[in-house]
Amino acid sequence: KMKFSKFIIVGSLGAITNVIIFYTSVDILGYSPLVISTISFLIASFQNYVLNHNWTFYDITKDRPIATNDYLKYLCIALIALSVNLFVLQYILDQYRPNPMVIGQCIGILAGTLVNYYGAKLWVFRDR
Numbered sequence: 001k002m003k004f005s006k007f008i009i010v011g012s013l014g015a016i017t018n019v020i021i022f023y024t025s026v027d028i029l030g031y032s033p034l035v036i037s038t039i040s041f042l043i044a045s046f047q048n049y050v051l052n053h054n055w056t057f058y059d060i061t062k063d064r065p066i067a068t069n070d071y072l073k074y075l076c077i078a079l080i081a082l083s084v085n086l087f088v089l090q091y092i093l094d095q096y097r098p099n100p101m102v103i104g105q106c107i108g109i110l111a112g113t114l115v116n117y118y119g120a121k122l123w124v125f126r127d128r
Contacts, residue, residue: 006056007117013051014044015109019102027100037089037105038082045078046071057125070124077119081112088112 021040025031049071053061064070085108092104 010051014048018044081116084112
């Protein structure tokens with residue numbers, strides 16, 4: 001339970017990073033929602049990996065340095081979550097045309113959260 005709570009806190013920080021980048025780039029500057037969603041996701045996923053490694057799963061990773069291999073695993077899981085996010089975002093934009101569009105991004109982020117947690121827990125940050 002505690003790990004999931006920490007994961008949600010880290011994810012919330014990542015979501016804030018993601019949403020700020022998305023809102024600024026799409027709703028204010030007019031860039032493409034799907035391109036910016038992908039860029040903001042990649043930035044937030046790196047932030048989340050570092051925080052999850054150093055805090056959420058610290059009991060497992062305390063003797064392991066941050067590693068490219070683990071980050072690539074995390075990124076693979078995160079890309080699956082991103083595909084869920086993008087699908088939901090596009091659906092919300094097409095069906096509901098929210099204004100601001102960042103509403104669709106927030107719903108997409110929520111949709112990918114469980115995929116991201118279980119992938120991280122069961123594959124990336126598992127005991128070796």
